[in-house]
Amino acid sequence: MxxxxxxxxxxxxxxxxxxxxxxxxxxxxxxxxxxxxxxxxxxxxxxxxxxxxxxxxxxxxxxxxxxxxxxxxxxxxxxxxxxxxxxxxxxxxxxxxxxxxxxxxxxxxxxxxxxxxxxxxxxxxxxxxxxxxxxxxxxxxxxxxxxxxxxxxxxxxxxxxxxxxxxxxxxxxxxxxxxxxxxxxxxxxxxxxxxxxxxxxxxxxxxxxxxxxxxxxxKPLFVLVTEGWHMNALVFYVLMAIGIGYFSVYFFKLNFFIKKQFGKIKNPYNKVWIGGIIIGLLIALLPALYGEGYVTIQALLKGRYTSLLGNSIFSDFQSNPWWLIGFGLLTLFGKSFASLFTIYAGGNGGTFGPSLVMGGLFGFLFAFTVNHLGTLLHLDTPQLNITNFIVVGMAASLSGIMHAPLTGIFLIAEITGGYALMVPLMIVSAITYFINKANTRFSIYTKTLADSGELMSHEHKDGNILRMMKLKYLIEKDFVVLKPTDTPKSRSHDIIHTQKNIFPVIDNDGILLGTVSTEILLELLVNKDEEGINKTMQTIFQPAPDYISINTDMFEVMQKMDSQNIRIFPVVNDNMEYLGFVSKSGIMNKYRALLKRDSDFM
Structure with a gap:
């Protein structure tokens, strides 16, 4: 600055x-x-x-x-x-x-x-x-x-x-x-x-x-005035929630599959060509995939169901309900592919919006299909309010994919004015959340962090605090450094007056060779054995039984200390150059300070 x-x-x-x-x-x-x-x-x-x-x-x-x-x-x-x-x-x-x-x-x-x-x-x-x-x-x-x-x-x-x-x-x-x-x-x-x-x-x-x-x-995102919901539709809300729950699991797995495939492509411009062409073909077939997709959801909320087929090569079949259902299914799954291809091909955007759109499409297809089958087969089923199912489907999808049921409930209630649907919103959001969490445990956003051990969670507060620490800030550098050619006699002043119980031995290039304890050196000096006090450190030091790399996670450092019952380790960089020591007492002091800071503030 x-x-x-x-x-x-x-x-x-x-x-x-x-x-x-x-x-x-x-x-x-x-x-x-x-x-x-x-x-x-x-x-x-x-x-x-x-x-x-x-x-x-x-x-x-x-x-x-x-x-x-x-x-x-x-x-x-x-x-x-x-x-x-x-x-x-x-x-x-x-x-x-x-x-x-x-x-x-x-x-x-x-x-x-x-x-x-x-x-x-x-x-x-x-x-x-x-x-x-x-x-x-x-x-x-x-x-x-x-x-x-x-x-x-x-x-x-x-x-x-x-x-x-x-x-x-x-x-x-x-x-x-x-x-x-x-x-x-x-x-x-x-x-x-x-x-x-x-x-x-x-x-x-x-x-x-x-x-x-x-x-x-x-300009509002959606305009909706709902008349509420009916008890005889409750079982259908539950069935739809189960379907969206498993669809969210499918989308979760598809996300990491496509991410892995694009990860194999090293040239970023090749990703652009492959992803861009595939997305273009999908949009040419399914025009509703263009952009965010909120325009399509708004049209469905207004009852313009045939808009799904509008401007497509299948627009001549808009009046056929089976074509509408089939094309809607293609759009639903096409959205899942198009959104992920856009992200991993190099575009900037997220799955938050696509989650809403896919949930809305699923809700529409579910209610429209039930109504059509009921009429066609003369079944004694209630005519479902398609608008309500679109709205509730958006909340269900967001809840399952993001593991955020409260966000799904309140977001959809606010942007659609659908507070009268609060009970169905709560039910479907809870169901999709538990189905997805039972199958994936982590959300689409947290799995990568969880796999690498970098996720902060409520269940592992100790690990969270340890991972917040940076090893480079916990290195103790006030240790007396000895050279291989030094002797106890030549360094007697430093050995006698040190507050530490260990000395690092490094060569002229700064490479850590090993350590020697203060107890051994003091014993040689006290005995005043001429041969002993003139021994070089080259003949006295012990190779370090283990060391810590500067890039090691603090959680791993503590695990290493506990498993080997060692309270202090030398720290080296990638070239094995000595940097200092990290001690268990130093880590615990920092841990207590962070714990106190958290409790004071939150």
Missing amino acids: NPKLLSIVTKLNYWRKQKISKANFLIVAAAVVGILGGIAASLLKQLTHFIEDSLQNDLHWKYKYYLYLFFPLMGIFLTLLYVKTFIRKSKFQHGLTPILYSISRDSSKISFHNIYSQIISSAITVGFGGSVGLEAPIVFSGSSIGSNIGRFFGLNYREVTLLLACGAGAGIAGAFNSPIAGMVFAIEILLPTFSIPVFIPLLIAVATASVVSKIFYP
Whole structure:
């Protein structure tokens, strides 16, 4: 940081610490995060829809619809080109998994460029027809706003994490004009532990973001007025929930299968070509896959069911209900492939939006099929309210795929005005959540972190705190270093006056050769045996029985200490150069400090 700017920041921090209490400052900071998060959400929606309108409405050419085959490819290519051209100094990431990793392992630090790069890249991807959602990018952008404001003011880890969550919640609130869902999302997905005090800054952030978003982008995502639900439809809600639960398991497995296949392709431009062409072909066959897909859901909510077949090569069969059901199934599964191909081919977006769209499609197909079969076979079944099943299906899908039932319930209730459906929303969200969790345990966002041991969870608080520690900050360097040619006599002063009970022996290149205990050296000096006190360390030291690499996880360090019953280990870098020692007492002191900090704040 520039010295003058650093001086200004230091003075500003000193002033606010003197004049504003920590609790009050966090509320002010949360309001600022909320304002900026709301602006970011509005900007992303405006930019994305500007690109979409320009391509679909402003471009006048007789054969422009043939370009739809290539628009997704162009969008992914431009996204990759933007990232490689403008984001050079840090790694560009997308989705919610990197945010969770940042909270668990990187002190909630998110690079500043994500504030704008997530908006630009995702707008290009989705605006050109990429079949993903804008929610993950706006959450990433909002989280970056909160993280960087917290770090700018020198706040501690917990305070930065709270502002990060405020930014994420503000992103959701701004994207959907749904403050309650934004707050629930932040707590349910991002905050591993929380208590009542964190609600106030979150409430301020999401409410502010929602107001700002309505000012800049007042158009609602969905318009719905529901008449409530009937008890005789309850069993069908349960059956649909079971179906969506297993569909969410399918999508979970499909996600990691496609991720693995694209991981085998090393050249990023080859990923663009393969993914872009496949997405273009899917959209040419199934036009509803273009972009986020909310337009399709809105049309279904308004009762325009034949819109699924509209503008497709099968539009002549719109009046045939079986064609509508079959085409709807193709669109449902096509969305699952198109969204994942867009992400792993190099586009920027998330599965949050596709989860809603797939859930809505599933709900429509379920209710429409039941009604059609009931009429066709003259069955004594109730005529299901298709609109209600679309709405409830969206909540069920989000709950299962994200392992976030509360977010699913309140988000759908807010954006559709479907509070009259609260009971069905609660039932289906709970069922899909438990089905998915029973089959996958971790959500689509947390599995990668869980597999690598980097997931912060409620069940393993000790491991969470250990993994928050950085080994490089726990290295003790105040040990007397001995050379192989040193003797007890030549280093007698250091040996007698040291407070440590062990000496590292390193060569002229800094390579760790071994260790020698203070007890052995003192015994040689006390005995005053001329031969003994003139022995070189080369003949005295013992090779280190084991050592710790600087890149070792702190949880593994403690496991190693416990399994070998050793309380201190030398630490080396990748070239075996000596760096210092790490002790169990040092780790436990840091552990207690972090535990106290957590309990004081949360």
